[in-house]
Amino acid sequence: MTETKTAERAQPEAITAVPVRHPGRWVAIVVLAIVAAMFVHMLVTNDAFQWRFMLDNMFRPPVIEGVRTSLTLTVLSMIIGVALGIVIAMMRLSPNPILSGAAWLYTWFFRAVPRIVLLILFGNLGILYSRYELGLPFDHQIGNLLGIDLDTRFFGLDARTILTGFMAGLLGLALSEAAYMAEIVRAGMKAVDPGQQEAASALGMGRGATLRRIVLPQAMRVIVPPTGNETIAMLKDTSLVAFVPVTNELFFQLQAIGARTFQVFPMLVAACLWYLAMTSVLMVGQFYVERYFSKGFGTKQAKARAQAENVGYGH
Amino acid sequence: MATDLGGGAATDTADRNPMVKAEAVHKSFGHLEVLKGIDMEVYPGQVVVLLGASGSGKSTFLRCINHLEKINAGRLWVDGQLVGYRQEGDKLYELKEREISSKRAEIGMVFQRFNLFPHMTSLENICEAPCQVRKVSKDAARTRARQLLDQVGLADKTDVYPAQLSGGQQQRVAIARALAMDPKLMLFDEPTSALDPELVGDVLEAMKQLAKDGMTMIVVTHEMGFAREVGDQVVFMDQGVVVERGVPTEVFANPQHERTKAFLSRIL
Numbered sequence: 001m002t003e004t005k006t007a008e009r010a011q012p013e014a015i016t017a018v019p020v021r022h023p024g025r026w027v028a029i030v031v032l033a034i035v036a037a038m039f040v041h042m043l044v045t046n047d048a049f050q051w052r053f054m055l056d057n058m059f060r061p062p063v064i065e066g067v068r069t070s071l072t073l074t075v076l077s078m079i080i081g082v083a084l085g086i087v088i089a090m091m092r093l094s095p096n097p098i099l100s101g102a103a104w105l106y107t108w109f110f111r112a113v114p115r116i117v118l119l120i121l122f123g124n125l126g127i128l129y130s131r132y133e134l135g136l137p138f139d140h141q142i143g144n145l146l147g148i149d150l151d152t153r154f155f156g157l158d159a160r161t162i163l164t165g166f167m168a169g170l171l172g173l174a175l176s177e178a179a180y181m182a183e184i185v186r187a188g189m190k191a192v193d194p195g196q197q198e199a200a201s202a203l204g205m206g207r208g209a210t211l212r213r214i215v216l217p218q219a220m221r222v223i224v225p226p227t228g229n230e231t232i233a234m235l236k237d238t239s240l241v242a243f244v245p246v247t248n249e250l251f252f253q254l255q256a257i258g259a260r261t262f263q264v265f266p267m268l269v270a271a272c273l274w275y276l277a278m279t280s281v282l283m284v285g286q287f288y289v290e291r292y293f294s295k296g297f298g299t300k301q302a303k304a305r306a307q308a309e310n311v312g313y314g315h
Numbered sequence: 316m317a318t319d320l321g322g323g324a325a326t327d328t329a330d331r332n333p334m335v336k337a338e339a340v341h342k343s344f345g346h347l348e349v350l351k352g353i354d355m356e357v358y359p360g361q362v363v364v365l366l367g368a369s370g371s372g373k374s375t376f377l378r379c380i381n382h383l384e385k386i387n388a389g390r391l392w393v394d395g396q397l398v399g400y401r402q403e404g405d406k407l408y409e410l411k412e413r414e415i416s417s418k419r420a421e422i423g424m425v426f427q428r429f430n431l432f433p434h435m436t437s438l439e440n441i442c443e444a445p446c447q448v449r450k451v452s453k454d455a456a457r458t459r460a461r462q463l464l465d466q467v468g469l470a471d472k473t474d475v476y477p478a479q480l481s482g483g484q485q486q487r488v489a490i491a492r493a494l495a496m497d498p499k500l501m502l503f504d505e506p507t508s509a510l511d512p513e514l515v516g517d518v519l520e521a522m523k524q525l526a527k528d529g530m531t532m533i534v535v536t537h538e539m540g541f542a543r544e545v546g547d548q549v550v551f552m553d554q555g556v557v558v559e560r561g562v563p564t565e566v567f568a569n570p571q572h573e574r575t576k577a578f579l580s581r582i583l
Contacts, residue, residue, distance in 0.1 A: 193430070195426060195428055195430040196430060196432065198383060198426070198430065199424075199426060199430035199431075199432070200432075200444075201383065201416070201419060202381055202383065202419055202422070202423075202424040202426075202493075203419070203420065203443070203444035203448065203492070203493070203496060204416045204417060204418075204419045204420025204421075204444060204448045204496065205416065205443075205444060205447055205448055206412060206413060206416050207412060209447050209448070213443065213447060214432055214443075217434050218432075218433065218434055295434055295476070296433045296434045296435065296436075296476035296477065296478060297433060297434070297478065
């Protein structure tokens with residue numbers, strides 16, 4: 001066939017075919033619509049929900065105070081958990097066997113003990129010692145050995161001062177979170193191409209700078225999504241600090257109202273709504289954090305370019 | 316073992332100190348002996364091209380030079396100083412990481428897979444080491460980075476991320492990144508092997524320019540044209556030993572060793 005013939009030929013008409021029908025989808029829509037209607041009907045007609053009562057009570061000052069406590073606990077324990085988790089992950093990946101062994105031991109312990117047990121344990125640390133003090137280790141024992149009265153404690157606090165419910169709860173949540181975060185961070189750092197570390201080394205960058213400037217920022221891409229999960233889980237786990245006990249926490253407050261007024265169910269629904277709302281806000285935050293750390297990866301231009309040129313890049 | 320045909324460089328090298336000197340360098344990975352006694356001298360301004368089949372130990376030797384791999388036996392000097400160790404009397408002391416890093420900073424390396432930092436733009440990639448290692452001011456580093464990008468023909472690609480560049484462009488940014496540390500020696504580990512054929516030329520051009528400017532270079536490559544045109548000396552390696560070395564035109568035209576002949580007939 002010559003080229004002129006091809007050019008002369010008319011453009012073929014666009015395809016108009018009968019699309020495949022999907023009757024299953026229609027059935028599903030009908031079924032779901034019926035179920036949803038039944039659910040709404042129940043919400044509206046069942047008096048046990050007590051919507052008016054719920055709305056009147058779910059924004060009362062103690063509840064708002066509870067929301068604030070829960071959010072503060074979430075934010076603080078995640079900050080400590082992530083920071084400590086990074087340190088432990090770095091220890092775990094360090095060539096020093098003592099450090100990596102200690103990091104392993106930490107993760108082993110704090111992942112093994114259930115959070116609720118850990119929280120009650122921390123709440124009762126006052127039983128071990130009534131005062132916590134800083135000084136040379138074993139000073140009294142060494143003093144006894146030498147027959148002198150040796151006391152090097154220069155700073156001390158009453159157990160009740162530092163281990164108030166809030167501190168104990170925060171410590172329990174943060175330390176346990178650090179163990180999980182350490183594993184997440186370690187997985188993230190391992191996911192970074194070893195060539196990156198090599199390139200940094202070849203440029204004369206030390207271990208610290210390489211980690212901080214090259215490996216961690218890239219690992220963040222892998223670390224952020226599961227950390228979002230962890231944050232949401234943490235928000236929900238703050239309800240466990242009631243066992244420390246910390247009483248100005250959201251769920252405890254809602255339950256207290258329910259117990260006091262014998263309207264248990266509406267307050268449970270209120271708890272669901274509060275946690276839903278707070279989690280939704282966290283998810284919005286996660287979206288922006290994820291977008292920030294995907295800088296340089298999978299940009300629109302890069303994808304278009306890869307398709308156009310079929311160039312293998314960056315792997 | 317090696318038939319040493321002399322320095323082979325166009326210039327007289329007798330009265331100068333070698334930039335790289337290797338004496339009976341051995342390297343094993345577990346039971347696998349990859350380097351079985353490499354001797355080599357590379358003089359300032361020389362371009363030495365390492366040839367050989369894959370698995371012959373060229374890349375490993377290159378990586379030993381900046382101590383990315385530790386050698387098991389023999390001695391290796393860069394600019395008169397032992398690589399990775401300090402010698403006092405008969406005793407060798409391992410260098411601290413900081414000391415190794417500061418020596419690596421003076422040796423540029425270009426990798427087969429570029430290894431650009433994907434979360435940084437071209438400019439940031441180039442500025443990173445000068446700012447972090449040499450503590451150069453940000454402005455000075457940026458000015459120099461722009462110069463270097465211009466030098467490798469990418470003046471308009473300062474603010475793009477590596478993923479937005481073609482392979483050839485990425486490799487030229489990688490060369491600029493290495494040059495930003497003002498190295499006294501450049502190591503190239505198969506810099507064009509991961510590139511589409513039509514992109515190889517630009518990278519080789521940048522390397523030729525560098526050689527012309529007097530940079531000391533050790534290049535592992537399969538680009539025979541480059542070896543012939545730019546190389547002062549080619550070193551042919553096979554199974555961890557140097558089989559033959561000499562001026563490119565002579566070695567290519569008249570290889571002495573059977574294994575060199577076999578390799579060249581396959582590749583030319």
